[in-house]
Amino acid sequence: MRARAIFVAQLTFTLLVAAFLIVPALQSMLAGVTANYFRGIRSGVTLQWVLQVWQLYADTILRSFVIAFATLGVTLVVGVPAAYGLHLRGDRLSRAVEEIITLPLAIPGLAIALALLLTYGGLGSFRRSWLFILVGHVVFTLPFMVRSVMAIFAATDVKTLDETAASLGASPLRRFRDVIVPYARPGILAGSLMVVTLLLGEFNLTWMLHTPLTKTLPVGLADSYASMRLEIASAYTLVFFVMIIPLLVAMQIFAGCRNEPAGPRR
Amino acid sequence: MSGHGVALRVVACGKTFADGTRALAPVTLDVGRGETAVLLGPSGCGKTTLLRIIAGLETPDPGGRVLFGDSDVTGVPIERRNVGMVFQSYALFPNMNVADNIGYGLKVRGVGEAERKARVAALVALTGIEGLERRRIDQLSGGQRQRVALARAVAVQPSVLLLDEPLTALDAALRERLRGELNRLLRTLGITTIYVTHDQAEAMALGDRIVVMREGAIAQIGTPRAVYFAPENRFVAEFVGAANLIEAACNGATLALPGGTLPVADGALHGPATAMIRPEAIKIVPAENASLIGLVDSVSFLGDRQRVLISAAATKVITADVPNAIALAAGDRVGLSVEPAAIRLLPGDTT
Numbered sequence: 001m002r003a004r005a006i007f008v009a010q011l012t013f014t015l016l017v018a019a020f021l022i023v024p025a026l027q028s029m030l031a032g033v034t035a036n037y038f039r040g041i042r043s044g045v046t047l048q049w050v051l052q053v054w055q056l057y058a059d060t061i062l063r064s065f066v067i068a069f070a071t072l073g074v075t076l077v078v079g080v081p082a083a084y085g086l087h088l089r090g091d092r093l094s095r096a097v098e099e100i101i102t103l104p105l106a107i108p109g110l111a112i113a114l115a116l117l118l119t120y121g122g123l124g125s126f127r128r129s130w131l132f133i134l135v136g137h138v139v140f141t142l143p144f145m146v147r148s149v150m151a152i153f154a155a156t157d158v159k160t161l162d163e164t165a166a167s168l169g170a171s172p173l174r175r176f177r178d179v180i181v182p183y184a185r186p187g188i189l190a191g192s193l194m195v196v197t198l199l200l201g202e203f204n205l206t207w208m209l210h211t212p213l214t215k216t217l218p219v220g221l222a223d224s225y226a227s228m229r230l231e232i233a234s235a236y237t238l239v240f241f242v243m244i245i246p247l248l249v250a251m252q253i254f255a256g257c258r259n260e261p262a263g264p265r266r
Numbered sequence: 267m268s269g270h271g272v273a274l275r276v277v278a279c280g281k282t283f284a285d286g287t288r289a290l291a292p293v294t295l296d297v298g299r300g301e302t303a304v305l306l307g308p309s310g311c312g313k314t315t316l317l318r319i320i321a322g323l324e325t326p327d328p329g330g331r332v333l334f335g336d337s338d339v340t341g342v343p344i345e346r347r348n349v350g351m352v353f354q355s356y357a358l359f360p361n362m363n364v365a366d367n368i369g370y371g372l373k374v375r376g377v378g379e380a381e382r383k384a385r386v387a388a389l390v391a392l393t394g395i396e397g398l399e400r401r402r403i404d405q406l407s408g409g410q411r412q413r414v415a416l417a418r419a420v421a422v423q424p425s426v427l428l429l430d431e432p433l434t435a436l437d438a439a440l441r442e443r444l445r446g447e448l449n450r451l452l453r454t455l456g457i458t459t460i461y462v463t464h465d466q467a468e469a470m471a472l473g474d475r476i477v478v479m480r481e482g483a484i485a486q487i488g489t490p491r492a493v494y495f496a497p498e499n500r501f502v503a504e505f506v507g508a509a510n511l512i513e514a515a516c517n518g519a520t521l522a523l524p525g526g527t528l529p530v531a532d533g534a535l536h537g538p539a540t541a542m543i544r545p546e547a548i549k550i551v552p553a554e555n556a557s558l559i560g561l562v563d564s565v566s567f568l569g570d571r572q573r574v575l576i577s578a579a580a581t582k583v584i585t586a587d588v589p590n591a592i593a594l595a596a597g598d599r600v601g602l603s604v605e606p607a608a609i610r611l612l613p614g615d616t617t
């Protein structure tokens with residue numbers, strides 16, 4: 001009897017907390033399909049705002065994904081070998097390098113952006129292209145990739161695996177591909193998930209670095225909040241959710257697969 | 267698939283690590299084609315370091331050279347040395363199943379699918395792991411892992427097979443069984459093998475020759491029998507098997523001890539000496555007409571034999587392993603006899 005009462009109390013509390021967080025999100029998305037927000041949902045349901053958002057911001061949305069995945073690509077190509085190199089050396093120098101690449105986490109995005117602008121702002125065409133934002137994003141997310149891959153290496157004796165593959169005749173590149181990367185896969189997936197999640201919502205850095213032609217999703221959102229009807233901004237949120245949630249869920253499922261038995265490989 | 271080995275020569279290979287640790291004094295070692303040499307020594311004496319120099323995982327200090335047959339491989343990286351390695355942890359690739367692990371070296375060498383399959387199957391049969399080919403690594407027992415690691419290492423028909431304490435991770439009973447299997451396998455394959463261990467029983471059972479190491483240097487190289495019966499110094503005598511080391515004055519024919527005398531073989535030196543006597547070489551005889559008398563301190567029954575500690579005979583307590591049927595009790599006065607050939611006089615001061 002008492003246990004049941006406690007259970008009900010706990011459930012109620014959990015639901016309340018969840019509601020507290022979810023209701024505003026729902027409210028916002030609902031506003032995006034309301035004909036007139038000030039008259040409420042009674043004014044009718046419409047997709048016109050969503051359509052407008054799409055017309056206004058389709059390129060921004062697309063660019064956001066391109067930048068996020070290009071950044072992911074760079075952090076993978078740079079971060080995974082870097083993590084392995086740092087792990088193998090494991091001396092003072094590599095610990096210092098690890099600290100340095102982690103530094104951007106502690107520095108406000110605005111400060112990094114300012115530093116990038118001061119240094120490279122003069123390079124006109126680079127400054128104007130989306131590659132400029134890509135650089136900022138790489139600086140911001142590389143430590144997450146390096147750290148999560150290094151955590152895997154630290155947990156076991158990956159060096160001996162590498163040496164064994166070497167003894168069997170595999171060249172450094174080959175054993176990196178055949179042994180190290182498959183081994184680091186859980187860390188690579190966790191790191192990728194982190195990188196993409198962070199990037200799609202990243203505002204700080206991008207807001208400083210963007211030009212009217214290189215906006216990303218969150219910057220576009222701010223833009224629409226600042227300059228459009230509330231319904232459009234809300235519709236924007238709706239679009240954002242509809243695009244992000246399935247992507248993140250898909251990546252989670254993909255990352256979850258790694259824990260399943262690998263099964264016989266051919 | 268036998269006889270792929272080459273003769274191995276290690277010439278003046280020392281190793282000083284970057285942090286200044288001198289792990290190995292320059293050592294020279296010759297291992298014949300198809301021979302199994304066991305590196306034996308206490309922890310930290312440089313066994314693994316020497317093995318890694320032979321493998322190509324460490325470079326020797328300047329002046330050191332490693333030769334496989336006629337070719338100098340000192341500057342050759344491990345992936346082009348054609349060695350087979352088994353580490354204590356086995357280091358099986360977790361992303362591959364048993365068959366892919368064993369076949370990896372062949373795949374890297376570009377051996378075709380069909381031939382690879384056939385050779386993997388042969389090795390699976392040779393190492394007795396039939397039926398496990400499609401298993402994942404984490405579904406194997408310790409003994410099975412050891413066999414997979416060994417099969418993978420010999421699959422590439424290495425010039426030299428290098429094993430670093432391959433049985434240490436296993437429990438005692440399994441270790442003994444696998445030691446027998448390993449011995450048979452090494453004889454069958456005829457590959458030149460370097461085997462690292464700190465277990466002297468393993469060294470005796472597997473080695474054609476034993477290289478006893480101590481503090482980064484070689485203390486003695488010899489057959490198991492030579493190392494056991496004729497140790498060149500105190501360290502080898504004590505590290506390989508149990509030994510009584512007795513300080514005594516020698517007059518060329520007998521050793522003078524507090525409890526009497528012991529005859530020694532001809533040609534013995536005069537003066538103070540250290541006599542090495544194995545516990546099983548000591549016989550208990552009636553005290554009446556024995557040349558050496560002692561008192562039984564304690565008797566421990568070990569099943570197949572009993573270990574008797576005897577005082578008063580020498581300057582130190584003597585350990586004797588005697589047949590289990592003799593009735594003995596603490597306090598008994600006993601006579602001791604030792605074949606002169608079983609007494610080895612060591613140079614007095616070497617430790």
Ligand SMILES: Nc1ncnc2c1ncn2[C@@H]1O[C@H](COP(=O)(O)OP(=O)(O)OP(=O)(O)O)[C@@H](O)[C@H]1O
Pocket residue numbers: 283284285287288289307308309310311312313314315316464
């Ligand atoms: N990379 C290294 N840097 C510095 N010192 C090292 C390194 N590797 C080994 N050593 C040192 O060299 C010495 C010999 O080490 P080694 O691993 O060869 O010993 P071992 O005989 O294999 O010992 P064990 O039986 O414990 O495996 C030890 O004192 C060890 O601490």
Ligand SMILES: [Mg+2]
Pocket residue numbers: 313314315430
């Ligand atoms: Mg070792």
